[in-house]
Amino acid sequence: MKHWWKFLAVALLLTASIAGLRVPLAPDLVHVSPDRIAPGEVTVTVTGYNTDFTAGERVFLENDSQRVCATSVRVIDGTHLTASFNVPAGMRKNLTDVVVSGLRYDGALFTEALGEGIASGNCVEGHLANSGFVFPNRPILYESIRNLHFHVPMWFAMITLMAISVVFSIMTLATNSLRYDGSAVNAVYVGLVFCSLGLITGALWARATWGAFWTNDVKLNGAAVTALIYLAYLVLRGSVPDAHKRARLAAIYNIFAFVLLVLFLFVVPRLNAVDSLHPGNGGNSPFSDLDLDKRLRMVFYPAVLGWILLGVWMFNLRDRAARLAEQLDR
Amino acid sequence: MRTLLLLSLLIMSSAAHAQGAAPGWLENTLYGSGKLNAVLIVVGVIICGIGLWMWRMDRRLKRMEDRMKK
Amino acid sequence: MRTAEILNVLRLEIALDLRQRAAWGGMLLYVVSAVYVCHLAVKSGLGTATWNALFWIILLFAAFNALSRSFQREDAGRQLYLHTLVDPRNLVLARTLYNAVTMVVLSLLSLLFYSLFLGSDVLAKADLAQFLLAVVLGGVGFAAVLTLISAIAARAGNGIGLMAILGFPIVLPMLLALLRASKLALDGVAWSVTSTYFGGLVLLDVITVTLAWLLFPYLWRD
Structure with missing residues (x-):
């Protein structure tokens, strides 16, 4: 069988192309609205990509490693959820991250009323259900x-x-x-x-x-x-x-x-x-x-x-x- | 010679486009749906390229067949 | 490799160049004109990056101009003479050496004219030793690459146009490395940072000369 390498070529290209196109990207957060928050009651809508949100998602805000846990989380569908927070005044930095079950959106919220820092909430980290074989999901790419x-x-x-x-x-x-x-x-x-x-x-x-x-x-x-x-x-x-x-x-x-x-x-x-x-x-x-x-x-x-x-x-x-x-x- | 011309044209056109093209159909296709379309375009270009090569190979063989008949 | 033979070829080259002094004059005039055109075009007030880039562009074209003669000027008689009497490897080493010296001298002269006409403010804060080293390594590198290329172009019987087409893409990598190294030297960066670049340049020069030495015999035989 002296043509084996031609078959190998086709087999490799076939697998690599199918896998290259079909393997899903890792779940990530792509959008958070609104984009700024002030102290008080705030409801934030988070849009995910390739996420499969379920009722048990854990959501919190993080500002200079000080956390605000969500008071309630409502899952709309696999890629959308809303979370309500009671935002205290006096956060240390302008940009607050949103974390949903281990997925982080850096600097999602522009924060007003800065101060000396807040008491960090003891929020549960949580993690998304394992999504199997995925490619990395990187910004820009x-x-x-x-x-x-x-x-x-x-x-x-x-x-x-x-x-x-x-x-x-x-x-x-x-x-x-x-x-x-x-x-x-x-x-x-x-x-x-x-x-x-x-x-x-x-x-x-x-x-x-x-x-x-x-x-x-x-x-x-x-x-x-x-x-x-x-x-x-x-x-x-x-x-x-x-x-x-x-x-x-x-x-x-x-x-x-x-x-x-x-x-x-x-x-x-x-x-x-x-x-x-x-x-x-x-x-x-x-x-x-x-x-x-x-x-x-x-x-x-x-x-x-x-x-x-x-x-x-x-x-x-x-x-x-x-x-x-x-x-x-x- | 044809490859030569094609390549130099390609380099020049891409260099010319390097600065600020207005967003148009190309941008819309490239950026749409999480940039997946950029992948589809790339795969399409590769398949068309290999197809073009096959076409030229075909012509080359055809010419030889014609000469064999004579 | 015999040193005596290399020295003999070198002596021949020098004698030939002394006989046709117009060639050297031509090279110098070329550089001076190029520098003067730049002076007219930009007047003064060049930033470090532009000063550096312009200098290397002038040197690059001067190198092509000067080294294209290397094998072009051979007439049939002298070619036969060299062919029968000199081992090709010694010939290419001697030519490369001679061209390297030519290029180094030409580069230093260009630097002199260039700083006269386009201002030497840039050199004030530069690490001059490093910059001169870059210029010398650049001259040697250009000579090493273009000697073999000029031999190929001369053999192909298609003068200077072919040499530019063949030589440009091969010289480009070296030019980029030189631009980077000399820019760092002009910024006065310490040896500890730039030594990798100079090491790389020396390596590039050595490899190029070795390749020329290996390949030239195949070019020379007929």
């Missing part, structure tokens, strides 16, 4: 965190294909023949497909989260440099008419550029650890410091492997087609 399983594997597939191309380039130089030159350029062509997909999907995801299609970011610079290098590689090939010379020059440029590119992609970002919007760079929390990150990984790694295998398969098809065309030419 929200549902788009799923793109981790679709956008990022494009880059993994691309760099794998470029690495394959470099292997063929090294073989071209080592054997001094044209045999492997075609494979090197075919791998680059398929790699560029993934590069364009990575750029387009990245731009769209960036627009949805950071508000701009293109930002000045280490990872984005890396993507742009990669695209420029391989376009230059193709230009170089196009400008040398002699096949043997073309194979040699292209192979040398490919190896040279790839090594420097890898240095740039994996070493310089660690050096310039200041201004990146990507996780794990410049003070941004990496996905891994989320307590649920194991669940993201369980989908992410299969997705990466699946896309790499699909890329290799695409390269394989293109290479075989090119070889057939060569034989036809003869």
Whole structure:
């Protein structure tokens, strides 16, 4: 069974894509109204996301770790509840958090009548019913965190294909023949497909989260440099008419550029650890410091492997087609 | 060469859009329903991209078949 | 690797450059004109970041201009001569070394003109030793990358345009690291912070030279 890896590719992509789209996000609070409170009787409406509120929810306010417990809680439906409080005067800070059964909405309420602090109520923490296998729910990202399983594997597939191309380039130089030159350029062509997909999907995801299609970011610079290098590689090939010379020059440029590119992609970002919007760079929390990150990984790694295998398969098809065309030419 | 043109166009257009585009249909689709639509658009782009590649591969094979017949 | 052979090639390069002094004059004039154009365009009052960026942009283009000659000027006779007499690895090392020295001298001269025309207020609070180190490492790095690229472009028989296309994306990472390091140096940041950047730059230079040394023989044979 020599085609096993193709089946593996399809199986991995299928599982990763279904899980990537279907696994729900962790429950969280998305809206609290009103947005300011004054001392006295106050009723607050809380809207949840993917929550399944039941009658037993515990609600309290927290201001500088001093708590006000809810006098009554009424659940409207799975994602809405109202809670009443008897708000004392004299809270220490302007912003008060709302906590519903372990879910916290930071600084939900602007608080008036500040003072020296209040007596902290002894409120019950409570916790939501266990919601099973979920992805982390993060501000700014929200549902788009799923793109981790679709956008990022494009880059993994691309760099794998470029690495394959470099292997063929090294073989071209080592054997001094044209045999492997075609494979090197075919791998680059398929790699560029993934590069364009990575750029387009990245731009769209960036627009949805950071508000701009293109930002000045280490990872984005890396993507742009990669695209420029391989376009230059193709230009170089196009400008040398002699096949043997073309194979040699292209192979040398490919190896040279790839090594420097890898240095740039994996070493310089660690050096310039200041201004990146990507996780794990410049003070941004990496996905891994989320307590649920194991669940993201369980989908992410299969997705990466699946896309790499699909890329290799695409390269394989293109290479075989090119070889057939060569034989036809003869 | 076509890839080249496409890529450079892409980079330039995204750079041009980087500053303050007015919210329109794109924003509405991207931000709607907890940004889930951003995921759907991304998945759609990937599927269309792979589909386009398959289409070109198909054409390439077709040309070879035609030459075989001759 | 034989030091004697490298020295011989170096001597040849120097002799050639002394014979055609116009080449050096051209490079210098290029830098001076670029600096003067910047002076006309911005007059004065540049912030540290812009001052730094403009300086490196001038250096980058000066490097492309200066190093494109490295292999272009070879006529068939001399190529045959070098081809038969010199081990290609020694040749590329000698050329890189010579280009590095050229670039360092050119960079320092550019810095001189640049601070004359565009003001040296920025340098007042800078850690000058660090900034000069960045300039030297940058010159060596540009030389290391562009020597091999210029050889490839010359072999492809498609002059300076191809060299810019091939060289720019490869130099860009180095340029970004240099911009960052020299900006920190201009801000007068301590060695303990900047040493990682300089370490990274040295590493980048060493790797580039090693790659050129490994790959050049394949380029040279015909």
